[in-house]
Every structure is written in C-alpha cells, then in structure tokens.
Amino acid sequence: MPWFRRNKGAGGKPDDIALSQALQRTFRQYSAESEHQMMQDREALEAGRLPDAAVKRVQRTMARELPWMSTLSIGDLYLADEIRMTPLVQVAGSCFYNAASDMNGRIYLDSNYDAANLVYAYYRAKRDAVERLLMEARLAGAHAVVDAHFRFSRQQSLVECSVIGTAVRFEGLRPPKTPLVSPLSGDAFYKLWQVGWMPVNYCLGYHWHCMPVGYSTRAILSSWNFFNQELTSVTTRFSDTRRYAIEKMVQDAKGGPRVDGFVGVEVNTAIEETELRIFAGYQGGFGFGMMGNGITIDGTFYPFGPEGSVEVPAYNLEFFATGAGVARIHSGRLTAGEIGAYLAALE
Amino acid sequence: MKEAWVTSDNSSYQDIPADALERLNRESGHYVFTSDLTVNEFVLVDEAGFEPLGLVMGSSIYHIGYQQSAWSKNQEMTVLSQAMYNARELAMSRMEEEADALKADGIIGVRLEVKHAEWGQHLAEFIAIGTAVRAKDGQSHRTIKNKPFTSDLSGQDFWTLMKTGYRPVSLVMGSCVYHIAHQGMMQMLRQVGQNQEMTIYTQGLYDARELAMERMQLEAADLQADGIVGVHLHESSHQWGSHVIEFFAVGTAVKRFQESQLKTPSLVLPLNDPGL
Numbered sequence: 001m002p003w004f005r006r007n008k009g010a011g012g013k014p015d016d017i018a019l020s021q022a023l024q025r026t027f028r029q030y031s032a033e034s035e036h037q038m039m040q041d042r043e044a045l046e047a048g049r050l051p052d053a054a055v056k057r058v059q060r061t062m063a064r065e066l067p068w069m070s071t072l073s074i075g076d077l078y079l080a081d082e083i084r085m086t087p088l089v090q091v092a093g094s095c096f097y098n099a100a101s102d103m104n105g106r107i108y109l110d111s112n113y114d115a116a117n118l119v120y121a122y123y124r125a126k127r128d129a130v131e132r133l134l135m136e137a138r139l140a141g142a143h144a145v146v147d148a149h150f151r152f153s154r155q156q157s158l159v160e161c162s163v164i165g166t167a168v169r170f171e172g173l174r175p176p177k178t179p180l181v182s183p184l185s186g187d188a189f190y191k192l193w194q195v196g197w198m199p200v201n202y203c204l205g206y207h208w209h210c211m212p213v214g215y216s217t218r219a220i221l222s223s224w225n226f227f228n229q230e231l232t233s234v235t236t237r238f239s240d241t242r243r244y245a246i247e248k249m250v251q252d253a254k255g256g257p258r259v260d261g262f263v264g265v266e267v268n269t270a271i272e273e274t275e276l277r278i279f280a281g282y283q284g285g286f287g288f289g290m291m292g293n294g295i296t297i298d299g300t301f302y303p304f305g306p307e308g309s310v311e312v313p314a315y316n317l318e319f320f321a322t323g324a325g326v327a328r329i330h331s332g333r334l335t336a337g338e339i340g341a342y343l344a345a346l347e
Numbered sequence: 348m349k350e351a352w353v354t355s356d357n358s359s360y361q362d363i364p365a366d367a368l369e370r371l372n373r374e375s376g377h378y379v380f381t382s383d384l385t386v387n388e389f390v391l392v393d394e395a396g397f398e399p400l401g402l403v404m405g406s407s408i409y410h411i412g413y414q415q416s417a418w419s420k421n422q423e424m425t426v427l428s429q430a431m432y433n434a435r436e437l438a439m440s441r442m443e444e445e446a447d448a449l450k451a452d453g454i455i456g457v458r459l460e461v462k463h464a465e466w467g468q469h470l471a472e473f474i475a476i477g478t479a480v481r482a483k484d485g486q487s488h489r490t491i492k493n494k495p496f497t498s499d500l501s502g503q504d505f506w507t508l509m510k511t512g513y514r515p516v517s518l519v520m521g522s523c524v525y526h527i528a529h530q531g532m533m534q535m536l537r538q539v540g541q542n543q544e545m546t547i548y549t550q551g552l553y554d555a556r557e558l559a560m561e562r563m564q565l566e567a568a569d570l571q572a573d574g575i576v577g578v579h580l581h582e583s584s585h586q587w588g589s590h591v592i593e594f595f596a597v598g599t600a601v602k603r604f605q606e607s608q609l610k611t612p613s614l615v616l617p618l619n620d621p622g623l
Contacts, residue, residue, distance in 0.1 A: 020407075023440060024433045030523075030562065032423035033554055042550040051550065053557035057564070067567040067600060068574040069560065074504040077576060078511050078609060090578055092556060096548035100540050108540075117542055128544065158545065162552065164580060194614050 050135050054092070058139045061089040070166045071147045076186030080146075083190055084171040084336070088140045093133030094162040097125040101157040106277065113276075114244075115208040118157065122206045123252070125152075125161035130181055130202075133163050137179040142167035143343065144180040146189060148202060150322065172336055176343040180257070183264070184324050196330035198342060200257045205249025205321040209241045212276050212314040214300025233298070238271065238317050245319040253325050257346055262323030269319050276314040280304045367404075367445060382478040383456060388502020392455070395506040397480040400449040404476045405441025409434035411469045416526040416591065421551040423558065424591060427524035431593060432562075435459060435520060438475040439497065446495040451479035452488040453496035455505050457518050459597065463586055471585075488514055490570055498599040499577065508576075512607045516572045516600040521562025524593045525555035556580065559594040572600035 033053075041051035060066045069090040072080060080087065099121035101107050110116045137145050148165030165181070182199035184192070192199060211234065220229050253259035278295055294303035295310065302310045329342050372378065382399040384392060392399060411434075414426035438459070446454050457477035464470040479495065482488055490496055498515035500508060508515060528547055559580070567575050578598035585593060 020437065023437060027433055027436045028562065028566065030423075030425055030428050030432065030558075032425045033558065035420075035422075038421055038550060038554060041554060042546050045544075045546045045549055045553070051553045051557065053561065054553065057557060057561060061564070065568075066564045067572045069564060069578050069598065070574065070576055071578050073577050074500060074507045074511075078507055079612065081511070081607070082612065087574075090560070094549055094552045094556075096545040096552070098538060098541070098543055098545050100542045103536075103539055120542060124542070124544075158548075160548075160552075191614060191616070 050132060054136060055139065058089050058091070058136050062140055071149065071164060072166050072186050076147065078186075079190040080168065080186035083186075083193055085146070085186065085189065086169045086171055088142055088167045088169055089136075090164065091133050091136035091140070091142075091145055091167045092162070092164045093129040093131065093136070094160070095125045095128035095132070096158060096160050097121045097128070099157040099159065105156045107157050109210055109276075113210045113212065115210065118159070118208050119206055119248075121157070121159040122152065122161070122204065123248075125159045126150075126204050129161040129163050133165065133181065134179060137167040137181075140167045141169065141175055142179045143170040143173065143175050144168055144182065146182055146199075147185045148181055148183045150183060150202060152204075152320070170336075170339060170343075173340045173343060176346045178256075178346065182324055183322075188263075188324075192326060193334045193339075196328060196332055196334055197326045198329050198334070198339070199324055200259060200327050201253065201325040203249050203252040203259070203262065203323055203325050205245040205247075205252065205319070205323075207241050207245035207248060207319050209237065209244075209317045210274065210276055210314050211237045211317055212278070212297045212312040214296070214298030214302075214312075216299045218313065234271070234315060234317075237315075238269075238319075241317045241319045242269075245321055249321055249323065256325075258327050259325035260328045261326055263326055265321055265323035267319070267321045270316070271318075272316045274314050274316050275311045277309050277311050278302070280308040368448060383476070384478055384502050388456070388505075390502075391506035392480060392502045395509045396483050397452070397505075398483055400446075400451050400479040400481055402476065403442050403445035403449070403451075403454055403479045404474065405438040405443070405445065406475070407434045407437035407441070407473045408464070409437070409471055409473060410467075411471060413469070417528075419528050419531055420526070421528045421547060421554070422526050423555070424524040424526055427587070427591070427593070428522050431461075431522045431524060431595070432520070434471065434473040435461075435475070435522070438473040439518070442475040442477065443494055443497065446479040449479050450481065451495045452481045453498065453515065454479050455498050455500055455502065455515075457497050457499045459499075459518070459520075461585075490516055492570070499597070500599055504577075507609075508601065510607065510609045512603055512605045513573070513601040514604045516567070516570050516602050518597065519563050519566040519570075519572075519575060519600045520595065520597040521559040521564070521566065522593060522595050523555045523558040523562070524587070524591060525551060525558075527551045527590045527592065529590060555592065555594045556596075559596040563596040563598065567600035570600055571602065573602050575600050 044051050061068055070087040072087060099107055099117040107115050107118050133145060145165040145167050148163050151162045153160045180200050181202055183202050184199045217233055220231055294301055297312055302312050304310050330338050380399050381402040383402055411430040412426045414424045454477040460474045462472045464472055488496055496515050497518040499518055575598040581595040583593050
C-alpha cells in the first residue's frame, strides 16, 4: 500500500476517532492566563499582596458564587460540624526563597560551620507562605485554618514552603485579628476540645551543620579497620544539630500564641558526605594551620592551594522537625465562652 | 423485581466495547455483581440504602501533544493541560457509560490513575475504576445532567456523607500544566550572595494552583453543587522535566438533600494503633 494511503487503515477505525473527538469537544476548554496578568501577580507578591486569582476565588466563594472547597475528609467535616466549626474556603500560601550562595551554587557557612543563610531561608519561606495563607483566611473572616498541609522542599539553595488548608469559622464567636493555623484536622480539633486543649499553630525546627573531618575520623571508615567502633565525633555533632533544631522549634512557637506542647512531631534527618571549600583567612572553629598556610582539622593538616583555598572532606548534618503547637485552656471540655475568651486574649 | 437494563439493542453505548456490555448484561442469567469494596464498605453501603451493581471502568490511551515552551518565561502549557483533562474525562465518561448501562445511580470509590507507557513516547494510559451503586428505594441520585454521580469516597465516607444530609454529585477536577521559567545567566549573577525570594517561581506556582482549583470549582458550579470535600492537589512532572509541572486538583462535589441524621458522637480512642 502506498505510504500516503496508509492513514486510512491505521490507528483505529475512523468512526472511533470521530467519536472520541466529538466527545472531547463537549469537555471544558481551558484558556491560559495572559502575560499581563502574570506580571501583575508577580508585582502583587513583591508588594506583599496576593495574586488577583487568589483574592477573587476567596471573595467569590464567600459570596456563594462558587461552591466552597475543603481539604477536610467526610469524617472531619462531620466532627467539625459537631463542634460548630464551619468550613468557609480552601486557602493556600507559597514562597520560594533562595539562600545566599556563591557562583557555583555553594552555600555559605558561618564561623561555626552552620548554614545560617539556609536555615534563615527555611524560616523565611515558612513565614511568608503562612502570612499569605493568613491573608486569604482574613479575607474570608476565618477564625482558624485547619488541616493545613505543609510541604517543604529544597533544590540546592532554593527552599520552597507551600501550605494548603481549610479556613473555618467558629460559629457565634468574634474572629481574632490573626487566625490560628494548625495542621490538625477536624477530628483532632474535636478530640482536643473534649479534653481542654486548643491547637494553635505549626512550628518548624531546622538546623544544618557542615562538619569537616580529618584523618582521625576518616581512619575509622578505612577498609583496614576491622573493629566495631562508633564515630563518636559525628554522633556528638549530630546530637548538637538536633538540639539546635529543637531549640529553634521552641523559639518558633514563641512567635505566636502561647504553646504548652507539641503533638504529631515529625522528624527527618540526613547525613551526607560532602566537600567543604575553606578559604585562607576563614575563622573556622576547629583549628588553624601554622603561619596561615593551611588549616588543621581533626588532627589533619590541609594546606591551602595556590588559589588560597582547600577542599576538606565533610559531613552535612541536617535535622528537620515540625509539630502542631497546642495550648491547655481548661481541664475539661471546652465551652464556647472559653474559646471566645482565648481568641479575644490573642488580640 | 429488579429491572433489566442492558437489552439486545446496545446502540446507545457506542463507546463501550462489546465484551464490557456483555459483562454488564444483567439479563444474561449468570450475572453476579463485582465490586472492589471491602466487607466493611459493603456493609455500610448497604446500610446507607444502596446496593452494589458492578465494578465499572473506563480507560483512554492518549497521545499527549507537543507545545514549545519559552525557556525564560512562566507560561501554561495549554496543549498539555487540555490533553491531561480530556484523557481523564474520556476515561471517566466511559466509566459513567458502563454505570449507565447498569442503570446505576452513581459510582463510589473512584480511582483515577495515569500511567506513562514505556512502549510509546508521549503516550499515557488513563484509567478510571469504581463500583456502581443503586439506591434500594428507587429514589434517583443522578446528577442534573442525568448521569450517575461519581465520587472518590470510600464506603465508610459515603455512609457518613449520606447520614450528614449531603449526597455526592460528581468527582470534579481541574488540571493545569505549567512551565516554570529557567533563570538566565544575568539573573543568576544578580542573586549571588543574596538571600531573596524568587517571586517568579512563587508567582508560577500560585497561578498554576489557582487555575487548577478554579477549573475544579467551575465544574462543581456547573453541577449546582454546594461544596467540594476531600480536595487533593497533586503535583507531578510526569515525563516533562523538572520545569514543567502538572497541578491536578480533584475532590468530590456534594449537595445537601436532607437534614443530618447523625447523632452526637462519643469519644472513642483506639488503643491498638498509635497512628490514629
């Protein structure tokens, strides 16, 4: 068969194709946002405002022009209804924040070999994402954002924090100036309110430390070492990293309403091998070479190269923890009056 | 007596293969219902006043077209968005046709899956699968377009929803495939040594998410739903690389049809599972 006639017989019967295409024409046709609108959205974000589409979605949902949306499951919705918590609208917030890095994308460390800029980027991304979430919640006149799903991700020095949750109203109570934000669902709110606790916020504990190592640590990993042996220096430094992260989590909780404890704490840790570039004159905390011609780390002398720097083997120690902050308001089941008084005191 | 539905004249179900129609034929004499409900779900669906009719399924093997993206610009890849939406809708509509053939009121436990075929570039397999159900009292629960309702709710959630006075209307969805701009050399140089927000990325994420959510909300509005529950937002790059991402919003649109019949719950904390 000549090639130009083959289409007639190949790829399915023409009737099937026509049927599929006819069906697809009945589906909703998507159209993209204009470049002008994208530019306006970027300017809005830079000016500390929300993109137009987010504002309109919240306003139209509140005006009942569009159906409400909720991340809550059916069971959560039922229990939320039982405690007179009404879902208003789905709210979201996002921020991509870049930590200062050099031309090659390497992260700067401070004098303790902590990645202070990266740690700052995590907290700043979270702060801006939550602030944008709260702007949507305030537009809806919400008391709280519940079932807030947080997502953190990192690509080299770029940190993303995104959060999506459901803005809710506590019926019969005046909304606080700043709505509460909690990752806990309607089911968890129901249970905690039964025993006098109030979910109040979501806290992050993050620390990132780079630990340069020398011969005495690396010798333990040598293939000639046949003994059982702990890498005590790495264990100790990792414990310090954990302690700093948890301290920061507690500090994060102090930025908002009173927190008496955390529930549902999730922990992610990572230890990876890396190479640390140390420049001459860097005031590191682990030892210095004689006459400034190198650096001694962990019993090993690393001489600076002609470019005035040296690459040192190291371990990146990362500790990431999140938790839902809760506050004790009463010893028994919470009443509307107690919740109202608590919210009023937040202002 | 239950009504026979699939007759010898199957001309109204042109989009369903003959084998599927035969499987769904309740007149055949050897018809038994199939379902992927667990025993708990089966009992609760029965308790909610519904009976399972059969496992229904629709699929579409779809070639996803090509669209050139501008390297340094944020933009929606509408060709890809439309492809992802159309293919899912094709699978859904075929599943609905199977349910229609069973004279079902709706489909519960719908799973909507996308698999990328290894045997063809830009090919993807979209599958929708669920259990068709019908009200035992003969009351219709179909949509305003006289189609079976669809929902991704489990049997337990379906029972709870019905008892709270809401009924599922449709599984609603919105898709947006978005190209996030790459950074040019000058931009990279400007940000060396700077802590700063990358608003171009934030704006791209916002726009893509808003478009997906709005499209889902408009689908629910078309069906006169009151709200959408259990909304999930999925992000996936599929096979398009790290700068092209699909935002897929999906949830079950619901509508109130009666007052809640649930009684005040009592607090029960299971002791055998610390995860609950």
